[in-house]
Amino acid sequence: MNVLQTMLLALRAILRNKMRSFLTTLGIVIGVAAVIAMVAIGQGAKARVEEAFASMGSSLLIVMSGTTTSGGAQGGYGSLPTLTWDDLRAIQREVPAVRWAAPALRVGAQVISDEQNWTTSVTGTTPDFFAIRDWSVTRGVPLTESDIESGAKVAVVGQTVAEKLYGRGADPTGQLVRIKNVPFQIIGQLAKKGQSPMGQDYDDAVFVPVSTFRSKLQGGLKNYLTGVIMVGAISADSTARAERQIASLLRDRHHLLAGADDDFSIRNLTEMANAQAQGTKTLTSLLAAIAAVSLLVGGIGIMNIMLVSVTERTREIGLRMAVGAKPRNILAQFLVEATTLSLLGGLIGVTLGVVIALEVARRFGWAMIVSPGIMLLAVGFSALVGIGFGMYPASKASRLDPIDALRYE
């Protein structure tokens, strides 16, 4: 008696009790569908977080000024300028783990073209900024050091700004815009960057040389840097080291005593990204674990019904033995039956899980990743559940005494 015949036999036995078979596999179906849907949602969320953080730049630190306290109201980071232009140069020169450092001075302003206007954020910075953010121009040219040195009235615009001012697909380079009544020539358009992890549109921005920003748009304080310093570490792994080195450099430069609070703050976005990715991963594992428990419950359901089935079919087992079935034939029959049941449940569950994941993705706009690996794993696991939980009833059937089985009422 070969495997194919045993499987056909099992399939017939399953189809003979359609309703019961369906209810038996329901546990597995729900378990597998839950695993597939949960993992798809979890992996989707993880991928979205990773993508969002990756678009910020993979080894990014932001150094911000300290806080003011006036009348008990604490002003928040950046409210008291403590960072100086010399600090920036020191970070650039003296910190080994830092590859790039760029100022980012920001103001909200209306940008006016010949026909349109758009209020957006205007940032004064240096070419390093674009290296840190791994951000290049798709049209025209980027800001250069000579633009900074000469204080050129040139601007590079994000894609959203270009579309708002000139329409979708139009080339903004060479056009003149006015920002706070200062004419700027657009020399480049940046590649599309997408959204920040918090949903802010990176492409809704205009960048001008920091020197021009200070002389024409917002004067600020002479020695102090009225913005933040963007820092690119030498690698994604060295952000923590860069953070420590910058902190000790700044404490030294600001003459802070041991035990005094920092008068600046450093945001390590890579660490934040890792923490958030770790959180999503933990959540995914948790959801998958709950789903796995339901698979286990499904397995127990199968064992239960197989035991009932063995009892019900005791006379059939006796007869099969009388006409020449060996114990292992009986074992195989019930084992294959249990496995076929759970495997069918697994396949239906995978289909259902994918449908649920796609439907949720469509309806709520969540990111979903249904990987073939998890599907194979779920189907394989459900087959294992069938073998595991089918073994006891099957071996019980195979150990029946033919005479007792034949006489069973």
Added chain:
Amino acid sequence: MSGPLIRLEDITKTYQMGDVELHALRSVSLIIEARELVAIMGASGSGKSTLMNIIGCLDRPTSGRYFLADREVSRLGRNELAEVRNHTLGFVFQSFNLLSRTSAVENVELPLIYAGVPARERRRRAAAALTRVGLGSRLSHHPSQLSGGQQQRVAIARALVNEPEVILADEPTGNLDTRTSIEVMAIFQELQRSGITVVLVTHEPDIAAFADRVIVMRDGQVLSDGHHAAIAARPAAAVPVPA
């Protein structure tokens, strides 16, 4: 084959029922030759069913030796006994024991499945066996669509499909009316004429009368064992086999 087909030597079977030992068979010795049609009779508890189970290799004796077709089978393991049942023996039961919701031809195929016969060959031989018992036109009927006599004929076809040497029938007419009982017995006689040994257990003298040898059991022992010549004179053998 040199020796007799079935040879039992000092077979005993003892069941342990709590503290009490129940002696189902006490030193039974018996020889059944090929092509015999033997009826085993006796009251319930006489040991006739136990004897039948041991002859049928469904049960093993507590002591004694059993030779089937020159092979000692009394000490074989479960797998080997299964093979003996599959190749050498065929069973017919009082309650037919057909698989429900399974067609007649598939029921008959069952022993061939465990013998490893290919599907096409199985179907051909099962159909031939059903034709032989007069059910050639009802191959795809399910047991529930067949009368009691027809169901028992399906069971007989199943018993003979793998060309056994012995067919064992335990009260084969117990659930049948007189007319169908006679038809079923006529099939057994036809099988005997074709060379198959038939051993049947019955408590009805009318049925035992179809046999050419009657063994009567009492208290686990053979009470009498006789070839009654009267049988040859009876017209039973003249009952036509249903076509």
